Amino acid sequence: SQQGEEDPQALSIQEGENATMNCSYKTSINNLQWYRQNSGRGLVHLILIRSNEREKHSGRLRVTLDTSKKSSSLLITASRAADTASYFCASATDSWGKLQFGAGTQVVVTP
Amino acid sequence: GAGVSQSPRYKVAKRGQDVALRCDPISGHVSLFWYQQALGQGPEFLTYFQNEAQLDKSGLPSDRFFAERPEGSVSTLKIQRTQQEDSAVYLCASSTDPTQETQYFGPGTRLLVL
Known part of the structure; x- marks a missing residue:
């Protein structure tokens, strides 16, 4: 089962x-990461x-x-067509670094 | 050096066949993870290796799934008697060691079971 949910599911700008997307998770975390696919x-690690x-x-x-x-x-500021991708949040909850991903937000940036 | 590589990139199997998926992590990376990504979903954790030791296999969906990393580098994920629900992209990721949070992902193997 997925650890979190992402909102919105799709975004066209x-x-x-x-572009702003949100992620919620269920249990306490060590860190939270964002990936692009x-x-x-x-997946490519973003941040x-x-x-x-806090920020x-x-x-x-x-x-x-x-x-x-x-x-x-x-938040992705001043988006570019090359930012078109799916974005996933992933939470790390244990000492191994195992990641639990959300379902992702599909972002389309039109020129 | 090179990133994480996986082979084959695509695999079509008939239901009931056994498949083996290979992952070559970044050289020297201690930690290796396997994830399964169904269409339109985020990846789900399958198993974790620290060198050759499989420390967490809690995500393997059934005893038909088996993973190994005998020399602490290359890893193989084996699925026996494949079922249609096994169709997914299988992603491998590695990191330098457990203290380093960033994981480097391979391109994945897309498995289609007919």
């Missing part, structure tokens, strides 16, 4: 707009936020974490 490809952090930035990406609500959000 135009180049230059911002292009069609037919493996990691630890349970004691993190990496380039055009901004991630927030609210452990009291067991939720996280990923």
